Structure formats: structure tokens, C-alpha cells
Amino acid sequence: MSAAAIGEGLMLGAKAGIPLETVWEAIKSSAGNSWVAQHDVPSIFAGHYDPSFSLALCVKDLTLINEVAQSQGYDLKMGGLAKSLFEEAMQTYGAEAGELHVVRLLEERVGLLLRPPLGQAV
Secondary structure (H helix, E strand, O other): OHHHHHHHHHHHHHHOOOOHHHHHHHHHOOOOOOHHHHHHHHHHHHOOOOOOOEHHHHHHHHHHHHHHHHHOOOOOHHHHHHHHHHHHHHHHHOOOOEOOHHHHHHHHHHOEEOOOOOOEEO
């Protein structure tokens, strides 16, 4: 889920004409900072979409999380949305593709690669 949110934040800045390094500095110095952000943003900027954790594992984990919530009598709105987004990325790029392919999906939809300084057209 964090990878998708980070990708959207970076894309919002890029589309607004804010240098990606500036958006990245804002994320790092805010409540948005996390181990995931520190690990994933350099991979996004490099365009290699870190293959160390597969989309299949993301979908498995998100499925389990949503099932636990449902067993407790409620639906996770954000969890359900995240699961759908990662499932779409998995259908597009394959089960073994890295989790950051969820950001690649966003890049292709918007037509802008998240590569500093401002992003590059796909």
C-alpha cells in the first residue's frame, strides 16, 4: 500500500511541475517518511522497480489482511482498494514482477516516468 501512495505523491508533484527531488525531500521530512519510502523512492527514480518482493506476495498479504477484517465483521476500504490495484499490476506485469510495478502502472496511465528532475514522458 505504501508503494502505491508514494507513487501517487511523487506523480502529483511531477505533474504540478515540482522537481522530484523537492517532493522527495518533502516526503522525507514529513509524516510520510518511512522505511518503505527510504527504500522504494530510489528504486522508482532508477526505474528498476525493485524485484525483491513480488506482486504475488503483495496480493497474498493484502488478501489475508482483508479476510481477517471481514472475519471481524468489517471491510477495509483502503485495503480493498490497494488489493485491487496490486491485482491489476500483477495481471499486467505478471506475478513475479516486483511490488513497485504498481508505480509503473501509474506511470503508464499518466504517461510520465518518475525520473528526476521533473519526470520524463513515456
